[in-house]
Amino acid sequence: MPLTADRNTPYKHANAVPVAVAANVKIYAGALVCANAGGFATPGAIATTLTYLGRSEEFVDNTGGANGARTVLVRRSEAFKWSNSSADPVTQAEFGKTVYVVDDETVAKTSATNTRSPAGRVVGIDADGVWIE
Structure with a gap:
């Protein structure tokens, strides 16, 4: 009501x-x-x-x-820096886009033909990792 x-x-x-x-x-x-x-x-x-x-x-x-x-x-509710997949790397072109879970420390650019779950949106990319919110 x-x-x-x-x-x-x-x-x-x-x-x-x-x-x-x-x-x-x-x-x-x-x-x-x-x-x-x-x-x-x-x-x-x-x-x-x-x-x-x-x-x-x-x-x-x-x-x-x-x-x-x-x-x-x-x-939660923070941006965390995860490792970037060497096989399916996240690049600046993914800024603001959703990336995908590979393991308990790594994210990747794609869902690998719908085999990976979404991790969150990219808010930064460093040489040693990807910032995800």
Whole structure:
């Protein structure tokens, strides 16, 4: 139902959020983190079902654990510098465009014929990496 008066809508800062970790994965501090199809945190990898979340703030080992047995703190809403794929490099022509997840530290220019998930938009390119927001 639409509001008929002011509402004190709750909020929280979402720059760093705990995310339930997928079963049987290790996420290293500083890793590119995605949510899998079930919504659980997993290291970036070549897959079409991942949603880019941000950077892991800590190491979490959920080897042998079930989905959600551990949580990982993921920093969001920032630009992070990831490694540039040597096989499918991001160039200045991709500035402002979406690039794609290769692994937990690397992004690439293309989806490789729809085999990679989107990582985010390019906001900078340095000799040693690509800044993604």
